[in-house]
Amino acid sequence: MTVSIITIGDEILIGQIIDTNSAWMGERLNEIGASIETIYSVSDTKEGIVDALKVALQKTDVVLLTGGLGPTKDDITKKTIAEFLDTPMEFHEETWERIQTLFKRFGRNTTPAHREQCYMPASATMLLNKRGTAPGMWFEKNGKIIVSMPGVPAEMKYLMAYEVLPKLQQTFPGKPIFHRTILTVGEGESRIAAKIATIESNLPSHIKLAYLPGLGRVRLRLTASGKTNEQLEQDLEAQVQAIQQILPELIYGYEKEPLESAIGHLLKARGLTVGTAESCTGGLLGHQISSVSGASSYFEGSIVAYSYRLKEILLGVLPDTLLQCGAVSEETVLEMAKGAIAALGTDIAISISGIAGPTGGTTDKPVGTIWLAIADKEQTETLKLQLGKDRQRNVQYTCVAGLNLIRQFLLKYYPLENVNEGLIQQEKSV
């Protein structure tokens, strides 16, 4: 089954809203084995809709439209589809009765615009929308399927889940597609590609590999189709294991697990607590660690010491260290980490001090110089980053590096015996 999605509305074209509907639909469709060929965002004009419909119907079996159904003037989707499919508009009594009942229940009066809304293309099968007043519409013509849904996310999601996806599965009882995603941190796309080059070039023809790079992270996505469900799962699992054997130190999780949640699992499995001492990141690392539901079992808190004064008072950094080595130095971040363990009473603390930019650099320490340290009561590790001039990017990247530093520290100094951590993570995230 091949599918096109058409999103209707000027507000997406001019960037007023971000099209999150299509991503949600794409994910659901992908899960049932549909292949999404193209997503179109078009203006709410007759020409915009018709042009996209024509191209989409040439290319795919199914066209799903969202947006452009509603009581206001600029919603012309319905009429355009009716004209395009050469079917008249008819008053749909059932929809009108439903709207009247709903309005009565909320003690409101209907307006002539609401009655107008009940004229529907005659050839449409109506899909009951329990989240709103505008029903979905299902059309079949020349072996193709066209479905039109409201653009309000809750209404679209309801119609997809309870009407459209089941009907599509009935109509196209097709071949399944399986995905597995391996999440890595700490190396760039090309280095990972070099490391798994042999695996990649020996992939069986029914499995594809894609690299999805992000800030400091790369996701490896394996896609398989064309065999039985069991075979696909087995074949994907074999590839996942092969990659895991080559990149064990880079893999932090699988599928959609956030890095901070993976760190949480590692801390929980060891019964350890963590805190942060931050300067240039202003508390973002602590926020990220705390953003996982249930983080209170391993995250105690943070001290953000932006000024020299607070680095001394709250974290016990020695005035001499600041004077001689500066706030952005290995010596200072080490004292910050040790000081944070003392102040926060945690097992482990991580510290960050750097010049996030865009100004504030010197010849010795240009903008983008960032020092991190991690410590427990005995061991310490430090890391120096040399980043660019973009303040926000530097801070974001530093937090990814910080989370990875915690991960590496735990794996190095707190190994779990007889446990394949990669497999634990995999189990937790699948």
Add this chain to the structure above:
Amino acid sequence: MTVSIITIGDEILIGQIIDTNSAWMGERLNEIGASIETIYSVSDTKEGIVDALKVALQKTDVVLLTGGLGPTKDDITKKTIAEFLDTPMEFHEETWERIQTLFKRFGRNTTPAHREQCYMPASATMLLNKRGTAPGMWFEKNGKIIVSMPGVPAEMKYLMAYEVLPKLQQTFPGKPIFHRTILTVGEGESRIAAKIATIESNLPSHIKLAYLPGLGRVRLRLTASGKTNEQLEQDLEAQVQAIQQILPELIYGYEKEPLESAIGHLLKARGLTVGTAESCTGGLLGHQISSVSGASSYFEGSIVAYSYRLKEILLGVLPDTLLQCGAVSEETVLEMAKGAIAALGTDIAISISGIAGPTGGTTDKPVGTIWLAIADKEQTETLKLQLGKDRQRNVQYTCVAGLNLIRQFLLKYYPLENVNEGLIQQEKSV
């Protein structure tokens, strides 16, 4: 100037990532008066790219592609465009030298894949990408313009801002469109619309008003065109002033000023310092305040006390208060704010404690109950929020409310005599 955007990558079609690039591009293009006809999301296959290119070139003057530029095998954009435009691939010495220099600076080695990446379509004009290794490419053929950019948002944004938009404006010197954006916080869209209904219905025909709602904030965008530059600026200014007179307490800035930067201006103008004491936001508010370049002149630091223990030790919250009123209470946040002033030595401190969710609520204090307090050495103010069940949304919304609480506190207790703060803000942000 008419524009199509083509976003390349299976990860968007299957909903693994949401296409935020296109919205950003749409907004920037709209600002320079370009009309965006269609946004296409296509798979990273030759067929997907070529099909979209063909349709897009028929409909618009300009086609902007993002994604599909990078060192790994699945990136075929470059070769597809070269074939489509019938131009050979050539080794681009400059790009190779730049990559080598960059890698040397970071003390890393290049791989053969990096060298491979330097083969470029011969007819392309290279656009220097200071945020990454893959340059942008500008093509002109038969009066049409095709631009290809990497899909990494920071790289795309850099190329758009410094290369693509200026070149497009040179190539299509169209009629000027002027925008003014008024930034408000603290009221919803319908309330604001009701307040400025008279202004809106009396707008001259060459000025349009749009409401752009965001989390806790609403932007009012005025757009004018069709007259001389001077006249447009004057007419917009008159409307801005009229709206300012009606909504003075809601306006925190103009154009693109972030709320945290507006707070920074207010603090700087008063020579005051601020710190935060956070629980459920985990340090995000402090991070936001610190995210403005130069924030060190008014932001001292934060104490994130996630646990009861740290609320007592670091912020001096009384065990009795926690026991009798709970961590999420007006009493606790007041003690947290007072404690933060003492611990951080700031003029003002703001505190937050709440149940971010999705679990942890009680009958008395359901998920989404959040208390905030702000204090200086004498005055205090508190605020209770009752939000939904979405953890991330609750935390984000709370930080907006927190920033607004600082703003209101400064305007109430530290008024600047004979100064129209709205105008100061406007000057700083334009």
